[in-house]
Amino acid sequence: APAYPEARIALANLYRESGRARTAGKLCVEGLALVPNEVSLWRALGQARFAQGRGRAAWKAFKNALKLAPADGETHYNEGVALQMLHRRGLALRAYQRALALSPELIAADFNIGVIFREQGRAQAAISAFEHVLTRDPRHVAAHKALAETLLGAGRIDDWLTAFDRFEAACPDALPLAVMALEACQYRGDFAGLDRYLERLERDEFRAAGDTELADCLEELLYLLLFFDVDPEWHLSLYKRYDAVAGRVYGRPSPLPEERRPGKIRVGYLSGDLRSHVMGKMMWSAIERHDRERFELFFYSLSTASDEWTARYRGLSEHFEIIAELSEREAAKRIAADDLDLLVDLATNTAGAKPGILALKPARVQLTHVASAGVVGLSAVDFKLTDAYADLPENQQFQLETLLPMEGCVYPYGHVAPAPEHPFHxxxxxxxxxxxxxxxxxxxxxxxxxxxxxxxxxxxxxxxxxxxxxxxxxxxxxxxxxxxxxxxxxxxxxxxxxxxxxxxxxxxxxxxxxxxxxxxxxxxxxxxxxxxxxxxxxxxxxxxxxxxxxxxxxxxxxxxxxxxxxxxxxxxxxxxxxxxxxxxxxxxxxxxxxxxxxSALTDMDAHTRHLERAYLEALEQRYPAALHAVRDGTDG
Missing domain, CATH: 3.40.50.2000 (Glycogen Phosphorylase B;)
Known part of the structure; x- marks a missing residue:
């Protein structure tokens, strides 16, 4: 019975849960062609579109469901999620409020209201919303984590530590707690507590609620462990674990065109710090010296902040895109449209990074630079840039990315003249x-x-x-x-x-x-x-x-x-x-x-030439067609 919706919905849900969201969506669309007023099919289609990361298509599905059943609180909630994916925060907020009016038990709506307040910079409203969630559910892991992060972001460190204690008492085996504990123990000077958490983490005693939470925690943990003396074998095991879960959370990379578009060698830079930030300032002295006759530059900003340093980067290229509010898949699709030869990551797992973009491999070759002393931990990233001193050859065995030594120093030098008038005497x-x-x-x-x-x-x-x-x-x-x-x-x-x-x-x-x-x-x-x-x-x-x-x-x-x-x-x-x-x-x-x-350190013209040669070496090893096209004069 092709028009039997219950069986079709059950099968669509099975497809979605097994990672076949596109097939699930197709099944729902076919069903709606037969019974266009079946509200459950519209809801199932919305869930399938969520799984595909298609916020706009999900919103359309849930709007159609609400036309048929306007008093369903959960559908209003899902509409809010879709709107939040599209960063239409005001509309999402009202959808969540409608959901709670119809179904007060929807704690997830309360939580998401807090997230929106935090995104809007309304820290106190966000704190109140997360506190409300915890009043209703004292073991709500995400609310504990979000509350603590909001307090820390507001500079309320003592309140953050108090929130950590409350989190620890309520959810002692939660993986997000253990990740937060590393910072909390360090900030308290509690080295014994720090050791206990590191030992329990190494024994894998903490649990994540699902793959998404696991990926989020590993992205934080892989960075935080750089600050502590830990076994490199354990660090490698976490890289491998992250690489596996990233594929499940972010999905498989979309295939890139077989034929390269003619033109210069196209190099993209992915960063949240193309602004007044130590990374943006450090990289400027190298990037501004690129050979523009040979390299075409693309910049992808993971931050909506814009300042005089951002203007400098914008001035280097016509290709400057803010992708901060795109999902990982949407951002990867946007980057892939530029047909890059090489994507250079300047974020790794630091704050504001989106390594899921790299997991989707939107460029033929990917390389991570000096964002941190670590690597991303993804097999989709081809190289980690280094130099003859910054890494020992033995370090290769403890990471997934291939070490790519450049000549000279991997860290760009930039002169900053001290202020002639200052208080430092x-x-x-x-x-x-x-x-x-x-x-x-x-x-x-x-x-x-x-x-x-x-x-x-x-x-x-x-x-x-x-x-x-x-x-x-x-x-x-x-x-x-x-x-x-x-x-x-x-x-x-x-x-x-x-x-x-x-x-x-x-x-x-x-x-x-x-x-x-x-x-x-x-x-x-x-x-x-x-x-x-x-x-x-x-x-x-x-x-x-x-x-x-x-x-x-x-x-x-x-x-x-x-x-x-x-x-x-x-x-x-x-x-x-x-x-x-x-x-x-x-x-x-x-x-x-x-x-x-x-010295070689301060010769920045030479530094950039060394950097470019490293980029060419990366292409030679992974995508020589780009170099051949340029050499053969097919670069337009």
Missing amino acids: RERIGIAADRIVIGGFVNQLKLSRRCLALWREILERVPNAILAVSPRSPEHRVIYGRLFSAAGIAHSRVCVVPQGRDDAENQARYNIVDFVLDPMPFGSANGSLEPLDMGVPVVTLAGRRHGERCAYSILANLGVMQTVAHSGREYVEIAVRLATDAAFRTEVAAAICNALEH
């Missing part, structure tokens, strides 16, 4: 003239227990030294205090230097610094380039992971190796010598200033 800040000031201008997540233990030893060996830190806010200052207390570093040995009002003022902070300590295991690239640009020595401990070799790569390419240590003991000894031997400190500073004038 020792006498103004109250630092005695005989004090040795050690710079530690790093994110609090980088202050690992191992790092702080070495810093404490240095301070113990140099009684007249103080450690300078620069928290982003008064709330973050408290976090540094907790971490130093946990490490046994007296607050009297720490000097808080305020943030500058702009990059030039921030650069001027190094006027009061004698030398800088690079943290571990996640070292600083920009935090090394800045002081070196001011002639300030940087002490680094070269380890085995990429994150432990960022500053080493920078110093090796600069040609100043006196402050590179290969053991914790050597790291301490170099720092103590810099603090106690003024002649050595002067010698290193002079070597830095001399090298800045004519």
Whole structure:
């Protein structure tokens, strides 16, 4: 009986749940051709379109269902979900409110109202909405997570920690809790608690509610683990797990055209930081020097923010697309339409990234650059860009992406002139003239227990030294205090230097610094380039992971190796010598200033040529047809 809707709907749901959403949708469309007023078929079609990521088609299906059954709360809720997918937040909000008026038990509608408020920047309204959900369901994992994230985003760190405690008590085995715990324990200086969570995570004791939640958690976790000393074998197992679940969540890549469109070599950059952000600023000095006769540039922004740096990137190319509010599949489809030869990822798994786009492989070759010290963890990403110093060959066995070393330093150098007028003078800040000031201008997540233990030893060996830190806010200052207390570093040995009002003022902070300590295991690239640009020595401990070799790569390419240590003991000894031997400190500073004038690190024209050769090598290995087309003169 072809017109029998119940059987057709049951079969469509089975197809959808098994990943065959297109077949499910086709079955519903065929049924509606026979019985166009069957409301259940319209609802089933809407669910199939959801599974395909087709928000507009889902909205149309649910609108038709509501014409037939306008008093169904769940259909109003689903209409709200479709509208939210389309970023029509006002209409979605009203759909959820109608859903709750008809079906007050729909907690999911309450939750999504909170999400919309947060997206609209209405933090307090979002917090109230998530609290309302938790009043009704104290074990609602997503509401706990969303509440905590909203509080943290609002800078309410103590309230965030209280929300974490509540989450921990209600949902002790939830994977989102464990991911949040890594930051919460670090912010509290609770290293014992941090160890417990890391051990339980490695034993796989936490559970995700489904594949989507698992993928979301792994995307966060793969980044956070870069800050801690963990077994690389375990990290690799998580990359493999993420690679598998990403295929189920985001779907299979759509086939690309067999024939390449004529033209120059087309290179796209995918980032949420094409703006006033450390990544956007760092990459600018390389990207602006691209050979425009040979390369056509495309930019895909994962952020709706726009500022003077965004305008600079827009000025480099006619192809600048904001894809922040597109779904992963919609964004991948948009990128694929440009027929790229190479897509360069500048986000990995950092905040605001959408690695699901990369899982769908919208370009023939994909490469991840210097967004973090890690990789994305996707077999769809062909290469991880590195250099001869930043990665040991053995690191290949612990990641899915193939290491692609470029000549020179993988980290682009950019000069920032310090502000001529600034408040960073020792006498103004109250630092005695005989004090040795050690710079530690790093994110609090980088202050690992191992790092702080070495810093404490240095301070113990140099009684007249103080450690300078620069928290982003008064709330973050408290976090540094907790971490130093946990490490046994007296607050009297720490000097808080305020943030500058702009990059030039921030650069001027190094006027009061004698030398800088690079943290571990996640070292600083920009935090090394800045002081070196001011002639300030940087002490680094070269380890085995990429994150432990960022500053080493920078110093090796600069040609100043006196402050590179290969053991914790050597790291301490170099720092103590810099603090106690003024002649050595002067010698290193002079070597830095001399090298800045004519080193491979600061020759940015050469850097970009090396970068381009690495891109060409990637194409040669994975898609030589692009190079052949250009060489043969078929580039139009």
